[in-house]
Amino acid sequence: MRIHILREDGTEDDVDETLLVKTEGVVDDDNEHTTWVEYRFPQSDVIVHRSAHVTIKRWPHGLGGDLGGFGDKESA
C-alpha cells in the first residue's frame, strides 16, 4: 500500500508502507472514540504521515425544556 507523506524538506510523496514504521492508537472516553495512525522512516522521529478519525459520541450540553409560568405567586 502506498502512503502519502510529507518529507522534512516540505515536499510530498507517495511511498510504500513497507519502508515506514507504523504506529496506531485509540482514544475512547465519554466524549469521543478516536483512532489514529502515524508513520515515520526507520531511525527517524519525524512523523511523515498522520491521520485521525474522531467519532463524537454525544453532545453533553443539550437545551433544557423548562417553561416559564404565568404571573407570579405574590400577585396570584
Place this chain on the structure above:
Amino acid sequence: MNWMRAFTQSLDGYLWANVQAMCTSFKQELLNGSHAFGTQGANGVRTVTTKDVFKLALFLVSASRGVADTVYNTTGELAGTGNYTQGGTTLTNATVPTTSGTTAFWTPSASAVWAALTSSAAFDCAVLYNDTSTADLEVAVFTFGSQTVTAGTFTLTMPVNDAANALVRIA
C-alpha cells in the same frame, strides 16, 4: 470532562481553552427563527422552503471557543495551508430534524472529512455554524483530544442520530 480540562490547563499556566457548548446566542436565535436545519410549513404566514447551509471549522488548541461565541470567525482557526480552507467544510444535510419522545434532534447525514491535510498546528475543536446567515451565526463548539494531521485524512464521524446522541438535541 471539559470543565476539568479547562481548569487543569489554567493551572498549568494556560489561560485559553476550547470548551464544548451550545452557544447561548443560538438558543435566542432559535426563538427568533434564525436557523433552518430542515424545511417545513412553519406557520400560516411564512414557510421555510430552503434549508440553511451549515459548516464545521477546525480550531487550534490555543483558541478560546465556547459558550459565549456568537458568530464564526477565523480567530484561532487552522491556517489556510496544507489543504485546509478557512471557513471549514460544508456538512451534508439530508436528514431532516425529527423527534423521539420529548426530544427534538438533528445530525448531519455524513461525516466531515478533510483529505490530504497537513494541519498548521495541533487542534482540538470544531465549530458548527450557519453559513447561510449573513453573520455566520455560531451554533455550537465541539471538543476532542488534541490532534495533528500530516499529509493525512481527518474525519469527524457524526454521532448516532437519535434522542440520546444526536449532534443537536433539544430535550
